Amino acid sequence: MIDYQLLDALAAIVSEKGFEKAAKKLFITQSAVSRRIHQLESMIGEPVLIRKQPPKPTAIGKRLLNHLQQVRQLEVALSIRSLADENLQDSPLTVKLAANADSLATWLPEALMLPKAEKVCDFRFEIIAEDQSIALKRMKAGEVMVCICSNEEPINGGLVSALGAFRYKVIASPNFVKRHNITSVEQLTELPCLVYDEHDKLQHQLLNELNKSVPKYTHICPSSEGFKQAMIAGLGYGLLPTLQLGDAIEQGELIDLVPGYFIDVPLYWHYWQTESPQLKSLRNFAIKVASNKLETLA
């Protein structure tokens, strides 16, 4: 049996980004924290931490943290049965969750607001914003309990629920269209294109489908709302979720450049097989909210 005090020390060092702060969090001395890590490493036979600022888990360290995350969830599930409803209001359950920025800026906050009737306990959310294509790495590394991303394949020890699809449309402002005198989609290849970050390949997919080309000229703008504001300002065109459009098209602020065309990006809720009843109630509510907000998966 693993001594979980040792894993707790590892987790605290990683989350608090240092031995000193970890000691404070665990209410022990810094040398006690160091001792626990040494003990863990002599038990495992290899380093669990890369000693730099901030300290990072090694590959085996990540596997241990991943394991700890699952054990903690099991413990939460256990405690709810034994403690019944006693004092649950006073100790919210911390849910670490990785989600893509577009979800965070649109449907997700509402989905985290579980109605009282369906609530087993209070939640405290620690959200990590991550590109939908890479958020799952956070789950594999044992950093989060839930991951909302476009990957359909569950990870080892994990399960997956479908949420729906984000519908992206090709959007620009009227002044952008006028300035570049856009009359056909072939022109888009040469015009300034907005890209969220280095992982965002949606605009590349668009130009590949429309023109068999890649964007020649991109602005990088890593903010969901900033993306929309950059479109309104006329910096470039790009793919925007219909959920973010609001009434911008009706108001004449933005234009759908390729009416009838869209890219649907599926979204999935990844969770551990050891899901606690609390997280299950959260997942079920999120699925309900998503089904009202997102497109139905093809």
Add this chain to the structure above:
Amino acid sequence: MIDYQLLDALAAIVSEKGFEKAAKKLFITQSAVSRRIHQLESMIGEPVLIRKQPPKPTAIGKRLLNHLQQVRQLEVALSIRSLADENLQDSPLTVKLAANADSLATWLPEALMLPKAEKVCDFRFEIIAEDQSIALKRMKAGEVMVCICSNEEPINGGLVSALGAFRYKVIASPNFVKRHNITSVEQLTELPCLVYDEHDKLQHQLLNELNKSVPKYTHICPSSEGFKQAMIAGLGYGLLPTLQLGDAIEQGELIDLVPGYFIDVPLYWHYWQTESPQLKSLRNFAIKVASNKLETLA
């Protein structure tokens, strides 16, 4: 005189996150890239790269990259004089810029859309979203040409222009106020509070000023628009820029919890002393837009 081929190799390895991709970017072989780094290190007498995945510059490596960034700007300023207006339309100038997420979601995109009359060339923006308190590190590290943050002190070799101040107000939704039966600000300490990320200390400042306390119960939500959506959904209260409020208060979606109270966070435009004419025109236009959107600095 430094051999800038060597610094270019270092910059490419850091930006491309590896030797192989750097080689591709520079159109040379991977072993040529390695050779350049070895040459640089034997010249300097210490390592410029931490060899891990992805490779990171050492302290001296960062200083070299910082220097390279300034030299590149000087070169841009030079080329504009020699090339005059010839073909400038065809080769946009890449501007790497670090900004706080709230600027990116509100006034900044408009400020980057320089009108044709004031434009010396086309820009291609690579924006990095960073907390206002730490964005300046990106500039010190030589990763960006411009940094928009709350730090008033220019860095070594840099200058600073004041932009104005972000005004933050204490905001929650009507259902949040009703559910927690909020009648006085003293209650806020115990109630769920929204925090952008680990660097965001605004809510701590608020509770310290109002109640001499710290938030007991925080949700972490690293998205400007997600922050507002989480408030509307009723997950917690927090500080929201008045620029992001829109008509949410008039529409009854959100409530100003402490009318008359606000926190003003100053914003500055950091740039290098070697600023090119193109970046100067950009800075002047940004100052103009900011003066219309932000509060006047006290």
